[in-house]
Amino acid sequence: MDTEKVHILNHPLIQHKLSILRKETTGVKEFREIVGEIAMLMCYDATRDLQTKEIKIKTPVANAKVRVLAGKKLAIVPILRAGLGMVDGMLNLIPSAKVGHIGLYRDPQTLEPVEYYCKLPPDIEERDVLVVDPMLATGGSASAAVGFLKKRGVTHIKLLHIIAAPEGVERLSREHPDVQIYCAALDEKLNDHGYIVPGLGDAGDRIFGTK
Numbered sequence: 735m736d737t738e739k740v741h742i743l744n745h746p747l748i749q750h751k752l753s754i755l756r757k758e759t760t761g762v763k764e765f766r767e768i769v770g771e772i773a774m775l776m777c778y779d780a781t782r783d784l785q786t787k788e789i790k791i792k793t794p795v796a797n798a799k800v801r802v803l804a805g806k807k808l809a810i811v812p813i814l815r816a817g818l819g820m821v822d823g824m825l826n827l828i829p830s831a832k833v834g835h836i837g838l839y840r841d842p843q844t845l846e847p848v849e850y851y852c853k854l855p856p857d858i859e860e861r862d863v864l865v866v867d868p869m870l871a872t873g874g875s876a877s878a879a880v881g882f883l884k885k886r887g888v889t890h891i892k893l894l895h896i897i898a899a900p901e902g903v904e905r906l907s908r909e910h911p912d913v914q915i916y917c918a919a920l921d922e923k924l925n926d927h928g929y930i931v932p933g934l935g936d937a938g939d940r941i942f943g944t945k
């Protein structure tokens with residue numbers, strides 16, 4: 735596995751919050767809140783390399799040289815449904831980012847992604863894109879989402895997942911070696927149904943209370 739492409743965010747706050755997500759007894763309200771909090775912490779780390787430029791301003795006391803964001807604007811693209819749970823946390827830190835949506839579900843038999851929705855900002859090709867989805871399992875959904883974005887001309891894409899499986903990382907490294915992956919944990923494996931082990935179960939169902 736090309737581990738250089740995977741950034742595992744070992745921050746104690748992220749790891750503590752992730753332990754609550756993993757527990758089967760955690761209820762919908764707490765689960766949803768914590769997904770948002772982890773997304774915000776992950777966003778902080780994944781935007782570490784954003785470009786800045788120096789400008790001159792006046793404080794109430796003196797002139798000062800300060801640094802502000804420069805470079806390309808950002809877009810956040812959640813993979814529906816579960817990715818929606820991460821959007822508000824990301825927007826807390828980058829409120830001027832535009833948000834696109836890619837709707838994919840995994841066929842339970844083939845585990846391949848099926849597209850049902852795609853709406854992206856019209857200037858998406860001019861933006862750096864942060865794709866968010868709590869789970870990277872086989873990698874089919876993330877790989878398809880990255881494929882759509884590349885077809886629309888996007889050149890700089892990062893994936894943010896709360897939990898990744900080695901199988902998904904492998905697939906992304908093979909199909910999209912230019913894409914960096916950020917996750918809070920790289921778990922052991924997938925089970926026979928394509929669920930991440932130990933994982934946290936079905937992220938969409940736990941965020942929206944559909945099971």
Ligand code: PRP
Nearest residue numbers: 814815816839840871872873874875938
């Ligand atoms: C889950 C998850 C990812 C996908 C990961 O979505 O949120 O999008 O599975 O699996 P993969 O890496 O094998 O593609 P799901 O298909 O369950 O849809 P949902 O978010 O609507 O529940």
Ligand code: URA
Nearest residue numbers: 871929930935936937
């Ligand atoms: N999708 C989920 O929501 N959970 C998994 O473990 C795998 C795919």
